[in-house]
Amino acid sequence: MPAVQETIDRVRKIDVDQYKYGFQTEIEMDKAPKGLSEEIIRFISAKKGEPDWMLEWRLGAYRRWLTLEEPTWARVHYPKIDFQDIHYYAAPKSTPGPKSLSEVDPELLKVYEKLGIPLKEQEILAGVQKTEESELEEANDNVYKSGRVAVDAVFDSVSVVTTFKKELAEAGVIFCSISEAIREHPELVQKYLGSVVPTSDNFYATLNSAVFTDGSFVFVPKGVRCPMELSTYFRINEKNTGQFERTLIIAEEGAYVSYLEGCTAPQRDENQLHAAVVELIALDDAEIKYSTVQNWYPGDAEGKGGIYNFVTKRGDCRGDRSKISWTQVETGSAITWKYPSCILRGDDSSGEFYSIAVSNGYQQVDSGTKMIHLGKNTSSRIISKGIAAGYSQNTYRGQVSAHRKATNARNFTNCDSLLIGDQCGAHTVPYMEAKNATAQFEHEATTSKISEDQKFYVMQRGIPEEEAIALIVNGFVKDVIQQLPMEFAVEAQKLIGISLEGSVG
Amino acid sequence: MNMHAQPQRTLAETALIDAFGERLSLLPGDGAVMVKRDDAIEAIKHGLPTRRVESWHYTDLRRLLTSVPAFETDGIAKALDPVLDSSAVLPVLNGVSNSKLPEIDGVTVQRLSEKLTDGSVAPGLDRYGADDAIGALNTAFVADGYFVDIADGTQLEKPIELQNLQSGGQAHVRLLTRVGAGAKAIIVERQAGEGSDALISSVSQLVLDEGAEVTWLIVQEQPDTATHLAQFKAHIGKDAKLTLFIMNAGGKLVRQEVVVRTTGEGADFKLRGINLLAGDTHTDTTMVLDHAVPHTTSTEVMRNVVTGKARGVFQGRINVHQYAQKTNAKMACNTLLLSDDGEFSTKPELEIFADDVVCGHGATVTEIDHDHLFYLMARGINEKTARGLLVKAFVAEVIEELDDEALVEALEARLDGWFLTHG
Numbered sequence: 001m002p003a004v005q006e007t008i009d010r011v012r013k014i015d016v017d018q019y020k021y022g023f024q025t026e027i028e029m030d031k032a033p034k035g036l037s038e039e040i041i042r043f044i045s046a047k048k049g050e051p052d053w054m055l056e057w058r059l060g061a062y063r064r065w066l067t068l069e070e071p072t073w074a075r076v077h078y079p080k081i082d083f084q085d086i087h088y089y090a091a092p093k094s095t096p097g098p099k100s101l102s103e104v105d106p107e108l109l110k111v112y113e114k115l116g117i118p119l120k121e122q123e124i125l126a127g128v129q130k131t132e133e134s135e136l137e138e139a140n141d142n143v144y145k146s147g148r149v150a151v152d153a154v155f156d157s158v159s160v161v162t163t164f165k166k167e168l169a170e171a172g173v174i175f176c177s178i179s180e181a182i183r184e185h186p187e188l189v190q191k192y193l194g195s196v197v198p199t200s201d202n203f204y205a206t207l208n209s210a211v212f213t214d215g216s217f218v219f220v221p222k223g224v225r226c227p228m229e230l231s232t233y234f235r236i237n238e239k240n241t242g243q244f245e246r247t248l249i250i251a252e253e254g255a256y257v258s259y260l261e262g263c264t265a266p267q268r269d270e271n272q273l274h275a276a277v278v279e280l281i282a283l284d285d286a287e288i289k290y291s292t293v294q295n296w297y298p299g300d301a302e303g304k305g306g307i308y309n310f311v312t313k314r315g316d317c318r319g320d321r322s323k324i325s326w327t328q329v330e331t332g333s334a335i336t337w338k339y340p341s342c343i344l345r346g347d348d349s350s351g352e353f354y355s356i357a358v359s360n361g362y363q364q365v366d367s368g369t370k371m372i373h374l375g376k377n378t379s380s381r382i383i384s385k386g387i388a389a390g391y392s393q394n395t396y397r398g399q400v401s402a403h404r405k406a407t408n409a410r411n412f413t414n415c416d417s418l419l420i421g422d423q424c425g426a427h428t429v430p431y432m433e434a435k436n437a438t439a440q441f442e443h444e445a446t447t448s449k450i451s452e453d454q455k456f457y458v459m460q461r462g463i464p465e466e467e468a469i470a471l472i473v474n475g476f477v478k479d480v481i482q483q484l485p486m487e488f489a490v491e492a493q494k495l496i497g498i499s500l501e502g503s504v505g
Numbered sequence: 506m507n508m509h510a511q512p513q514r515t516l517a518e519t520a521l522i523d524a525f526g527e528r529l530s531l532l533p534g535d536g537a538v539m540v541k542r543d544d545a546i547e548a549i550k551h552g553l554p555t556r557r558v559e560s561w562h563y564t565d566l567r568r569l570l571t572s573v574p575a576f577e578t579d580g581i582a583k584a585l586d587p588v589l590d591s592s593a594v595l596p597v598l599n600g601v602s603n604s605k606l607p608e609i610d611g612v613t614v615q616r617l618s619e620k621l622t623d624g625s626v627a628p629g630l631d632r633y634g635a636d637d638a639i640g641a642l643n644t645a646f647v648a649d650g651y652f653v654d655i656a657d658g659t660q661l662e663k664p665i666e667l668q669n670l671q672s673g674g675q676a677h678v679r680l681l682t683r684v685g686a687g688a689k690a691i692i693v694e695r696q697a698g699e700g701s702d703a704l705i706s707s708v709s710q711l712v713l714d715e716g717a718e719v720t721w722l723i724v725q726e727q728p729d730t731a732t733h734l735a736q737f738k739a740h741i742g743k744d745a746k747l748t749l750f751i752m753n754a755g756g757k758l759v760r761q762e763v764v765v766r767t768t769g770e771g772a773d774f775k776l777r778g779i780n781l782l783a784g785d786t787h788t789d790t791t792m793v794l795d796h797a798v799p800h801t802t803s804t805e806v807m808r809n810v811v812t813g814k815a816r817g818v819f820q821g822r823i824n825v826h827q828y829a830q831k832t833n834a835k836m837a838c839n840t841l842l843l844s845d846d847g848e849f850s851t852k853p854e855l856e857i858f859a860d861d862v863v864c865g866h867g868a869t870v871t872e873i874d875h876d877h878l879f880y881l882m883a884r885g886i887n888e889k890t891a892r893g894l895l896v897k898a899f900v901a902e903v904i905e906e907l908d909d910e911a912l913v914e915a916l917e918a919r920l921d922g923w924f925l926t927h928g
Contacts, residue, residue: 073559404845419860422827428855431562434870437842446865447857 031241032089038062041210044089048179048213051186061199061209068203074366075395075427076335078271078308086273087241088211154214154234154245164228171227173257174219178246181217188219192250196279196316196343204275205312208244212277215245220255220286231260236296236307242273249279251286253319258289271299271334276311284319284346289327291484292340296332303362303391306334313340317349317375325352326369327483334363339397341370344378344406351380354480359392359424368398368429373409373439382413383479389420399431402439409436413443418476514552520573521549524675525645528576532648535624541631545644553638560636563818563850564789569758570732574702577674581700584668588693588724588915592666595651600676602649611659611688617650617679626652626681629710633764633793639734643706646677653692657685657714664691669707671698671731680709684717684745691909696725696733697755703731710738713745715769720748720909724919727756729784736762741801743769750907751778752916753788754923763792767801767829776805777907779900781920782815782847783927789818796825796832803833808900809840811847812927822854823864830859836866841873841899897924 032043041062045055070081154177168175174185182189199209216232236243251257274296280288290313299306309332315324326340342351353369371380380400388394394417402409417426428445458468514522525546534542553570554561580599587594593607595614602616620626630647632640651667667680684690694709705727713719727733733756741747753759765774774794782788794803803823811817817840825832840849853866873895881891897920904916 417855417857419857419862422830422858422860424860425856425858427857428866429852430854430868431850431852432868432870433848433850434840434842435848437845437847437872439842439870440872441868441870443851443853443868444865445853445855445867446863447855448863448865451863 030091031087034087035084036062036086036088036211040088044211044213047089047091048182050179050182053186053190054182057194057199058210061206062211064200065203065206065210068206070203074337074397075393075429076337076364076366078335078364081273081308083207088244089213090241091213154216154232154243167227172221172224173226174217175230176217178212178215178217178248181248185217185219188250189217189248192279192281193246193248194279196281196314197277197312202312204310205277208246208275208277208312211242212244212246215247215276216249216259217247218249218257218259220251220257222252223254224252225255226257229258229260231262233262236272236274242275244274245276247276247278249288249290250281251283251288251322253283254285255283256287259291261290261292262295271306271308273308273310274333276313278311278313278340280315280324282315282317282319282322282324282349285321286319287323287325288315289325290315290340292326292328292330294328294330294332294336297334298332298361298363299334301361303334306363307332309333309336309338311338313338314343315341315351316343317346317351317378319349320346320375321348322346323350323352325354325483327354327480328356328367329480329484330355330357330365330367333365336363336365336367339368339370341372342380343372343374344380344409345374346378347375348377349375350378352483353380353382353384353398354483355384356387356477356480357385357394357396358387358389359394360390361392362390363392365393366395366397368396370399371401371411373400373402373406373411375406377408378406379410380412382411382415384413384415385477385480386415386417386426387420388417388424388426391423393425393427395427395429396445397429397431399433400441400443401431401433402436402441404435406436407438409439409441411439411441411443413441413445415445416476417445417447419447515567515570517570517573518549518553518567521642522546524573524576525549528646532646533618533621535622535627537624537627538621538630541627542645545630545632545641548632548635548638548641549645554636558636560634560791560820561638562852563820564760564787566638566760569787572702574674574704577672580672580674582670582672582698585670585695585697587664587666588695588722588919589664589666589691589911592664592693594666594668595653596668596670597650597676597678598670599672599674600648600678602651609661609663609665611656612661612665613654613656615652617652617681618648620652620681621647626679629681633738639706639736639760639762640708642734643677643679643708643736646675646706647679647708648677650679650681653680653682655682655684655688655690657687659685659688659690661688661690664693666693666695667709668695668697669705670695671703671705673698673700673703675704677706678708680707682710683712684714684719686714687716688714689718691720691722691912693722693724694737696723696727696735698727698731700728701730703727704734705731706734708736708738711740711747713739713741713747715743715745717742717745719746720750720907720912722912722916723749723751723761725751725753725755725759725761726919727759729755729757729786731756732758734760736764738764739774740766740768741772741774744771745769746773746775748775748777748907750916751776751790752781752919753779753790754781754919756786756788759786759788761788761790763790763794765792766795766797767803768797770798770800772798772801774801774803776803776807777903778805778807779903779920780807780809780817780819781900781923781927782809782811782817783813785814787816787818789820791818791820792822794821794823794834796823796829796834798826799828799830799832801829801832803835805836805838806903806906807838808903809838809849810843810896810900811840811849812843814844814846816847817849818851819849820852820854821866822856823866825855825857825859825862825864827858830861832859832862832864834862834864838866838868839899840870841896842870843872843896893924
């Protein structure tokens, strides 16, 4: 049957051994020796030119980490990680602030080219300092302007460059690497860093607190609507390195920011560790929208290699009427273990979580969210779509809890799973904890193939089977795709659309 | 999911281990049974489960089990009138079965103490997992109960009521039932008592052969001083149907586990449960359902009412095995949280390894719908009465689904009784 064949071909295109971003680049790197010790932490801190309080903070976290045990409750299996066999710091050697494209390390340029970033953006990414004229030109070009995204490119352990800094600064927005923020805006970093995910939070967050090397810092002051989308592009390149980035986003009263995150890594036989921490803080009436398209190398068809993606992401709706929204499209990583969460502390605050997790090959996903209702009249919404194929295991794990004082807390959770083939597994583990009589929680979950009735309904309107299936499956994930900013929606659709259509053949 | 080794034993753990040493010579069992008992007490020596053990996350037994009463030698429990008129009653009073066994056509009844002594029930004493603390406690101490065998093709006209009644102290009881091919029965498991502190572990094991049909009712009305740790385990064979109805309306610390496995194609399982929680009870209903073969179905509906300082838990896990294609499983858990000091936690889990299945679960926690309340009050019904009506309707819905009229009436009467004292 040609339809079936087409379906198979489509699935194959996105299968794990078709990973497009698996190339590696020979770039001269500056690396710390393997292993983890106080010396290494001092080395990282010195490399970054950090103040003493930062070093103390890291060392405090490291000492705490030594007392912690690796958690084992998630539904993922992997050999024990040797934390002494990892480089905790790796940065490309390059001259600071190249003036033109020709001065930027050509290998670095090739990376961006291969990652499919358009030439103009490439120029931006490579950190070329623009002349006055070219900036003027850009200002006149409205079409171009509306589609602009400021990018922070993180290559292994360091942020290579951050674009559009000047224009953002005019609006009062600070967008830079976290290392720069520690140097330039220590008062802000000291006030907010670790206030959502404390150094003692969990095994990997504590490790991250000790050794984080870079990441993004965003500060949107009172009443400012960030004039463009902000974005970070993470790339792991070097062998045997771990990437430990730290992102801190603060939206002051009435501010708004939309932030995108993308990631890729080369194809390697060894597993690499990525343990990031993301902290979001929204004050009164502020809104933060955080979108992720996660496409780390998932390992090969036999399950060899791939990234261990153990991430702690948490948003704190600290102010009244604040809002934090997480959207994630998870297609990569050998193991994904992350739960972007919202602490709904402010009265009338709201949290959202939209997720599509596609697993194939031998991937293992244990992902979901936590919505902790503390303030009055808080609301949260969780939409999660899991798609498991091949030999993969796809778990949704989520917690919704209402504190005693969280009167009128509202939650709606919907998690659906699609299974492709009989060797994979889909699991749903929601935790609901209500300690308040006025709380109203609803949870629904389904797992199924496409129903014959739905298919029949569409087909009897003259739509061929193949298209009918495509329509229904796209409808399956539409809720989440709609939440992504335009730039990412296209990429996300490309990443998952094909696999979904294949799933029902 | 392993029980972690605990550095220091709690008072309750020490009391259990000491009690085992003292009771050992009195416990019935041949060599095989005694080996199982030793294994079980070893598990307890590793510590009772804490919230770090996933299946005990909301019921930290190590922390909640603060004291273990001694074994009473002169209990005063007396058999109760059965829930359903005309039932044949098999009472276990203070952990001891009745030596006078009733004669029922097609049914063989034996005292469990005899089956333990001859070792014929030893294989069934295994725990179902490393986290099976109730199984461990019961296997270590079980002294009596009943073994009921309903012969193939028997259509029981009168229900059987198994009563486990306790007047303080400890009791560890097992109720084993086999329902033969094509047989049909209604069985009531009554868990109640009176008086001071009690620790009860009760394990019911049920096997349904091909085409058997059973309605099993668990009516738990322990006094608010009792710790009640219960387990219901069933295997449902080919084309067999099991309807399990649980009513929890008492006890201080209650954990009712339901462990069910479909073992033959066409097997059907229905769970209907109501938890009526008042005072400062901690009541946990935990279900693990394995769809182990293709073409089996299940539906579960739980309705919970939480008042006072009560804490309620429902955990329901549906496992669909890799070759269990065409499984159809649905689970719903609805809770009315009526007081600010009450708590309810739910964890409805799906673990699915087969692709051609339809599985779903839904869970809600709410207060009484204001529109419904308004609707009734607009008709001149005062608020208290209106609330009472709505709460009762919320739970009665589950009862009314049972297709046996006498059963529905009997359960509604118990429901009314509860509302009279707690409403």
